[in-house]
Amino acid sequence: RRLEIQVTDESCTKISFNPPPERLRNSLEIEYDIKNLVNIEFDSIWEKIKTKYFGYYKNINFPPIIWEGTSYSCQLKCPTCRPEVIFDERPYQKELWEYITPILNDSRVKSVMIGPNGDPFVDKQRVNYLRTLTTEVLEQKFSVQVCTNGLALTEKMWNSFGDLKKYPGKLDITISLDAATKDTYNINRVLGDWDKINENLKFLSTLNLGQLNIDMTVQKNNYKEMVDFVKLGNSLNINTSLRVMNNWYWEDDRYIDNAVHLKEHSLNNDFKKELNKANKLGAI
Numbered sequence: 001r002r003l004e005i006q007v008t009d010e011s012c013t014k015i016s017f018n019p020p021p022e023r024l025r026n027s028l029e030i031e032y033d034i035k036n037l038v039n040i041e042f043d044s045i046w047e048k049i050k051t052k053y054f055g056y057y058k059n060i061n062f063p064p065i066i067w068e069g070t071s072y073s074c075q076l077k078c079p080t081c082r083p084e085v086i087f088d089e090r091p092y093q094k095e096l097w098e099y100i101t102p103i104l105n106d107s108r109v110k111s112v113m114i115g116p117n118g119d120p121f122v123d124k125q126r127v128n129y130l131r132t133l134t135t136e137v138l139e140q141k142f143s144v145q146v147c148t149n150g151l152a153l154t155e156k157m158w159n160s161f162g163d164l165k166k167y168p169g170k171l172d173i174t175i176s177l178d179a180a181t182k183d184t185y186n187i188n189r190v191l192g193d194w195d196k197i198n199e200n201l202k203f204l205s206t207l208n209l210g211q212l213n214i215d216m217t218v219q220k221n222n223y224k225e226m227v228d229f230v231k232l233g234n235s236l237n238i239n240t241s242l243r244v245m246n247n248w249y250w251e252d253d254r255y256i257d258n259a260v261h262l263k264e265h266s267l268n269n270d271f272k273k274e275l276n277k278a279n280k281l282g283a284i
Helices: 042-052 093-104 124-131 155-159 182-188 194-204 223-235 252-258 268-280
Strands: 002-007 014-018 030-033 065-069 111-114 143-148 171-176 211-217 239-243
Touching: 014 042, 030 042, 065 093, 093 124, 111 124, 155 194, 171 194, 182 194, 211 223, 223 239, 223 268, 239 268
Parallel strands: 002 065, 065 111, 111 143, 143 171, 171 211, 211 239
Antiparallel strands: 002 014, 014 030
């Protein structure tokens, strides 16, 4: 019974509280301007959420899982995600984090995810949250999940964390890689650094994290690399996951041409053969 706290547009001045959208796609989000939100007790917001989504949150006293997606900041401009680099330097971000930190840290919340939308390790508020997690909070959590492109998650960044370093088994990290070769990585992870991300992966693989996962959004230019992608993960004892493309902003013709998972795509049968090989090697 997850609660998502999301920015609703790239202005990052409006925040919504809602269940996972795939569960209730036709429902309207409960939305606030951040400048107004900081003057409202979360208990009253939670009562509104429970009333509106009663069927989903029935008998839930407090959300046990919260996903935080309050920033689009990222140093990359991956074609499937965004046309340009975005760094949020918008009003009220500090105030927002002062508001949501006690919600995330509540002892009733057993798992939090930091990072849908942008990259946590280039957003100063998110980095500060991870750096200031205390032993008291971490001992009450089952997991802290982070979704990232992995470039800023260096050994130096890891060493800047405080109590979190003591609890690597509670940290689940998913790194979007989208390639198994340097050439394809440079196409799918524009402004990335293949050598640096591999250096970071090797370091992270030594930390005994709860989970370490590399992720591929499968499309026409990389589906032939699915097998090698899994082999790369296996060589470092890292989990690998393969996911279909979402069409976030492409025109339909461009999306359909690249979405090999669609049954009507001319390469779909070949895609399924490669996917079967990857599954046999342990892909999720």
